Amino acid sequence: MKSVAKSIGIVTIIMLFSRVLSLISSSFYAAKFGRTIDMEIYSYSLQVPLIIFTSLGTALATVVIPIFSGHITTGEKERAYKFADKIITLTVVLTLAFSALCILATPLITHLTPKFRSQNYELTLFALRVMFPIMIFYGLNYVFQGILQSFGKFNMPALVSIPSSLIVIIYSLLLSHQFGVKGLIVATFIGLTTQALILIPPIFKTEYRYSPSLIIKDRDLMTAAKLVPPVLIGTSAYSVNMLFNNIFCSRFEDNTVFMMNWVQNLVLYAVLAFVYSVTAVIFPRLSMYAAKNDMVEFKSSLVKILSSVTFILIPVTAGFLAVRYQLIELLIKWGKINQDDVNFAAVLMALYCIGIVGFGVKEVLDRAFYSLKDTKRPAINGVIMMVINISLSLILARFIGVFGIPLAYSISSLSGSLILVFLVRRKIGDLKLKSFGINVIKVMGASIVMFLLVVGLSTLLDNVSFGLFLIDRSIKLFIPVLLGSASYFLMTYFMKVEEAKDMLGRVMLKLPIKRKSI
Numbered sequence: 001m002k003s004v005a006k007s008i009g010i011v012t013i014i015m016l017f018s019r020v021l022s023l024i025s026s027s028f029y030a031a032k033f034g035r036t037i038d039m040e041i042y043s044y045s046l047q048v049p050l051i052i053f054t055s056l057g058t059a060l061a062t063v064v065i066p067i068f069s070g071h072i073t074t075g076e077k078e079r080a081y082k083f084a085d086k087i088i089t090l091t092v093v094l095t096l097a098f099s100a101l102c103i104l105a106t107p108l109i110t111h112l113t114p115k116f117r118s119q120n121y122e123l124t125l126f127a128l129r130v131m132f133p134i135m136i137f138y139g140l141n142y143v144f145q146g147i148l149q150s151f152g153k154f155n156m157p158a159l160v161s162i163p164s165s166l167i168v169i170i171y172s173l174l175l176s177h178q179f180g181v182k183g184l185i186v187a188t189f190i191g192l193t194t195q196a197l198i199l200i201p202p203i204f205k206t207e208y209r210y211s212p213s214l215i216i217k218d219r220d221l222m223t224a225a226k227l228v229p230p231v232l233i234g235t236s237a238y239s240v241n242m243l244f245n246n247i248f249c250s251r252f253e254d255n256t257v258f259m260m261n262w263v264q265n266l267v268l269y270a271v272l273a274f275v276y277s278v279t280a281v282i283f284p285r286l287s288m289y290a291a292k293n294d295m296v297e298f299k300s301s302l303v304k305i306l307s308s309v310t311f312i313l314i315p316v317t318a319g320f321l322a323v324r325y326q327l328i329e330l331l332i333k334w335g336k337i338n339q340d341d342v343n344f345a346a347v348l349m350a351l352y353c354i355g356i357v358g359f360g361v362k363e364v365l366d367r368a369f370y371s372l373k374d375t376k377r378p379a380i381n382g383v384i385m386m387v388i389n390i391s392l393s394l395i396l397a398r399f400i401g402v403f404g405i406p407l408a409y410s411i412s413s414l415s416g417s418l419i420l421v422f423l424v425r426r427k428i429g430d431l432k433l434k435s436f437g438i439n440v441i442k443v444m445g446a447s448i449v450m451f452l453l454v455v456g457l458s459t460l461l462d463n464v465s466f467g468l469f470l471i472d473r474s475i476k477l478f479i480p481v482l483l484g485s486a487s488y489f490l491m492t493y494f495m496k497v498e499e500a501k502d503m504l505g506r507v508m509l510k511l512p513i514k515r516k517s518i
Helices: 002-033 037-073 077-104 106-112 114-119 121-131 134-150 161-174 176-197 200-204 219-250 257-292 295-332 339-353 356-371 376-428 434-462 469-494 498-510
Strands: none
Touching: 002 037, 002 161, 002 176, 002 257, 002 295, 037 077, 037 121, 037 134, 037 176, 037 219, 037 257, 077 106, 077 121, 077 134, 077 219, 106 121, 121 176, 134 176, 134 200, 134 257, 161 176, 219 257, 219 376, 257 295, 257 339, 257 356, 257 376, 295 339, 295 356, 295 376, 295 434, 295 469, 295 498, 339 376, 356 376, 434 469, 469 498
């Protein structure tokens, strides 16, 4: 597990850096263009292809890794490579056809959002038509990442979003005043294409060489065809959730879509950067244990990963809640973003934070089922979550307006994670979660103390000024965060939480400690 922990650590750092850069890019264009109808359209056009394709992309990844890595593990490399040839070819053909269909159907799609048809219809058409072809590159990105992860290459897949973020940042700084939101749409499209293209060189460094193949009659493709439909149902439920959230949000009078998506990216994508770095490393490993029918190691690895995820995500939840105003002010309260926008975003962020642990646990348990080639149970759970999300959104919106959307989404995620815990125990037997539960209680106690400390420090620092706004906001955010993080780590270490002890052990190994010779 030490090599796994090292891989997870490296991938987590890379992905967190990628997410930070992505947040910086979104902060640049948020401040440049503000909370306007044009930015609403940009945000909507960016989300729709991603949401539509997420189901197919996730299905591709969850099918490719177990089959491809299974053949690599058993020494059937040629069979694995032929399977990859067929998957890549089918992905290009299907996404090309689907993108063309969506472009033709763009006028019909805009009927889902009457506000965009009435206020800036031409920009809406342009934005959607430019963004839909990105699904081709989304598809290749998912498949390429699956192939590289099966070879144990995790770093480059974690880096994919860095070039796209840099392209958007450069555009926002140098060209946004000249080409406006329309140019931002084109720059974003160019940036997103690089996410697949930069994975081609590392694939060439492996033994695999792509050869186009459209031969449909194949054992592995038949296996994939059986696995895909349940995955599509489960992930389509997620896509329907997100699409519903965007469409429902667009029907409120204020320009809320852009801010909703920005906060969602801030919380969910930042958190999932860590979770995906964990699942990227552990998924091929779980698939390997499943292929060998080694359920002892499978269970042990799964519980260990769940412990690691909760050890990080519970304090992250407390930390986000404690410093949400300071974080949002540092990132976007400049240019055309005002205090009202910050207050609105802070409420959205608090409501999304409620579901952070649920998001993480669900992703891990989904991968556990997929590695066992069981796609039915996650699919059923996805549908249940969709029903909970949509129903609660409609109900809560009557009482708290647009804030009902993130609250319903968080509740549905927590519900889905609890259902999966029950289902995984029925699937593979007792996971011996007693020690895990005790650790969670310790982590929650330490997180509450950390929360109170951070809130107290933030309150004290609010009454002090440190000069320039950037320095002032940075100090007011990072001092409470650093001291709070240190207090959390020390508390969990002295409470003998295994993850804290492991973390300290890895740090000590890196320190150049001099030993006296006797």
